[in-house]
Amino acid sequence: MTDGAEAPARTARGEQTRALIVSTAIELFRERGYEETTMRAVAERAGVALGSAYYYFRSKDELVQTFYARTHEEHLAASAEVLRREPTLRGRLAGVMRTKLETIEPYHQFAGVLFRSAADPASPLNPFSEPSRPVREQAVELFAEVVRGATDRRVPPDLRAELPHLLWLYHMGIILFWIHDATPGRRRTRRMVDLSVDLIVRAVAVTSSPLMRPLRTSLLRLLKEVEAAGAPEPEG
Amino acid sequence: MTDGAEAPARTARGEQTRALIVSTAIELFRERGYEETTMRAVAERAGVALGSAYYYFRSKDELVQTFYARTHEEHLAASAEVLRREPTLRGRLAGVMRTKLETIEPYHQFAGVLFRSAADPASPLNPFSEPSRPVREQAVELFAEVVRGATDRRVPPDLRAELPHLLWLYHMGIILFWIHDATPGRRRTRRMVDLSVDLIVRAVAVTSSPLMRPLRTSLLRLLKEVEAAGAPEPEG
DNA sequence: CATCAATCTCGAACGCGTTCGACTCCCTCT
DNA sequence: AGAGGGAGTCGAACGCGTTCGAGATTGATG
Numbered sequence: 001m002t003d004g005a006e007a008p009a010r011t012a013r014g015e016q017t018r019a020l021i022v023s024t025a026i027e028l029f030r031e032r033g034y035e036e037t038t039m040r041a042v043a044e045r046a047g048v049a050l051g052s053a054y055y056y057f058r059s060k061d062e063l064v065q066t067f068y069a070r071t072h073e074e075h076l077a078a079s080a081e082v083l084r085r086e087p088t089l090r091g092r093l094a095g096v097m098r099t100k101l102e103t104i105e106p107y108h109q110f111a112g113v114l115f116r117s118a119a120d121p122a123s124p125l126n127p128f129s130e131p132s133r134p135v136r137e138q139a140v141e142l143f144a145e146v147v148r149g150a151t152d153r154r155v156p157p158d159l160r161a162e163l164p165h166l167l168w169l170y171h172m173g174i175i176l177f178w179i180h181d182a183t184p185g186r187r188r189t190r191r192m193v194d195l196s197v198d199l200i201v202r203a204v205a206v207t208s209s210p211l212m213r214p215l216r217t218s219l220l221r222l223l224k225e226v227e228a229a230g231a232p233e234p235e236g
Numbered sequence: 237m238t239d240g241a242e243a244p245a246r247t248a249r250g251e252q253t254r255a256l257i258v259s260t261a262i263e264l265f266r267e268r269g270y271e272e273t274t275m276r277a278v279a280e281r282a283g284v285a286l287g288s289a290y291y292y293f294r295s296k297d298e299l300v301q302t303f304y305a306r307t308h309e310e311h312l313a314a315s316a317e318v319l320r321r322e323p324t325l326r327g328r329l330a331g332v333m334r335t336k337l338e339t340i341e342p343y344h345q346f347a348g349v350l351f352r353s354a355a356d357p358a359s360p361l362n363p364f365s366e367p368s369r370p371v372r373e374q375a376v377e378l379f380a381e382v383v384r385g386a387t388d389r390r391v392p393p394d395l396r397a398e399l400p401h402l403l404w405l406y407h408m409g410i411i412l413f414w415i416h417d418a419t420p421g422r423r424r425t426r427r428m429v430d431l432s433v434d435l436i437v438r439a440v441a442v443t444s445s446p447l448m449r450p451l452r453t454s455l456l457r458l459l460k461e462v463e464a465a466g467a468p469e470p471e472g
Numbered sequence: 473c474a475t476c477a478a479t480c481t482c483g484a485a486c487g488c489g490t491t492c493g494a495c496t497c498c499c500t501c502t
Numbered sequence: 503a504g505a506g507g508g509a510g511t512c513g514a515a516c517g518c519g520t521t522c523g524a525g526a527t528t529g530a531t532g
Contacts, residue, residue, distance in 0.1 A: 010480095011528080011529095013479090014479070014480065038517080038518065038519085039518080039519060048481075048482085049481060049482040050482080050519095050520090051483065051520095051521085051522085052480075052481055052482070054520065055479095055481075056480095059519080059520080060519065060520090126416070128416050177462070180465065181465065188461070188465055191461060192461055192465075195454070195457055195458045196458055199454040199458050202451045202454050203451060206442075212442065214438065215435070215439065218435040218438050221431055222431045222435050225428055225431055229428075246508085246510095247499095247509060247510075249498090250510065274487080275488080275489060276487090285512040287491085287492085287513065288510075288511055288512070291509090291510065291511075295489075295490080296489065296490090
């Protein structure tokens with residue numbers, strides 16, 4: 001699961017209260033956005049005390065994260081179908097990315113907050129952080145499946161092994177773009193996905209040529225370094 | 237200048253107070269970090285009222301941004317020397333990036349906050365936002381100078397025109413990495429720069445070949461789209 | 473049924489960033 | 503010199519996220 005180290009819910013009643021708080025919060029977030037939704041308002045509408053909300057969620061951010069984890073699962077589920085259907089790298093990647101956009105679209109309004117804390121090294125939501133490792137690995141695995149099932153491309157093993165990580169990074173970039181995209185229906189991001197998938201498929205083709213081995217090696221060294229940074233280091 | 241739309245200082249006395257607040261704030265930020273520095277503490281040590289701090293700076297974040305703009309100017313100055321010295325694309329790019337890291341190193345501790353608000357679409361610090369357009373264009377121009385002065389590479393005009401934007405994006409990525417880099421002296425980021433500059437130079441070489449025109453075109457279309465997103469759109 | 477500890481609930485209180493309207497200072501114009 | 507007014511200063515007050523210790527509820531145990 002995606003929970004990382006989360007707060008209590010050891011009882012049926014507790015579970016119920018917890019769920020009530022989450023759903024109320026999402027309700028309010030969608031009505032008013034993140035900043036305008038106060039913890040007091042959530043507690044009040046949920047019919048619990050302020051302190052109770054904090055019993056289940058260490059912070060307002062964590063409340064958001066909880067529901068964010070849900071959409072992540074939704075995306076996994078929705079992607080499965082696409083991956084069953086599409087045989088080409090292009091189709092699989094584009095499909096997964098489009099599915100992603102559809103999944104998160106309802107929450108665009110307060111996605112900014114997600115990324116805001118995501119960019120904060122101290123935040124557990126930070127995609128490079130230790131707490132989000134399980135989600136990250138799941139996501140990378142999704143892209144591994146994208147690559148694995150693509151029957152139309154010969155990809156050299158060294159690149160094949162690293163491509164999922166690269167695609168995950170790419171997907172984070174698209175999300176960053178998406179957050180800043182104020183066009184109706186996120187038109188621009190969708191175009192962006194089309195263009196970038198095209199580019200990626202071409203680049204993979206080019207990079208797979210034996211002639212490109214030095215370039216590929218250079219790229220792979222870089223990726224290895226990025227991954228190493230994800231792992232912990234003697235802390236300071 | 238990098239100020240964008242900033243707050244008052246119409247008087248010699250005002251200028252003095254403003255400067256006093258900034259320097260006191262930086263002092264405290266470096267002593268205690270960002271979160272632990274309160275506006276009240278800044279005001280108190282500076283010997284002004286809380287309200288006065290808010291007379292000059294709309295928010296605590298803006299206080300940080302003000303000083304951040306300074307380091308940006310520092311970097312421009314420091315880069316000039318490198319650009320005079322280095323003739324190769326590799327040398328110029330690596331030099332500029334290393335200079336950047338050296339310039340911002342003293343502020344690594346609370347750089348997280350910068351990026352946190354930088355990732356927020358609503359923040360004026362957001363590198364894609366309208367208020368930061370001047371700084372952004374200045375930075376892109378810096379990379380244009382990196383490319384322009386590189387005498388060792390034949391780069392096709394279409395790519396040459398877009399390369400600066402691409403390098404600027406790349407440089408934002410490195411900063412993101414840097415923020416999360418907890419290694420002493422930012423060892424990892426520096427290695428990252430070496431590896432990525434190597435990759436970029438190779439990629440430029442490869443992509444410049446006439447055979448790669450389709451790939452190049454695909455890349456350029458993508459970049460154009462990114463740039464278009466920077467410009468405003470009928471607002472919602 | 474009484475006891476006990478764990479779980480859950482509560483809301484007052486704290487410290488923070490930020491706002492606001494009242495006040496003082498100082499320059500300019502007559 | 504006096505009046506006017508913009509620039510600068512002040513600090514109480516607001517609303518927020520968060521903490522905390524005290525109390526209520528629950529289910530297992532003797």
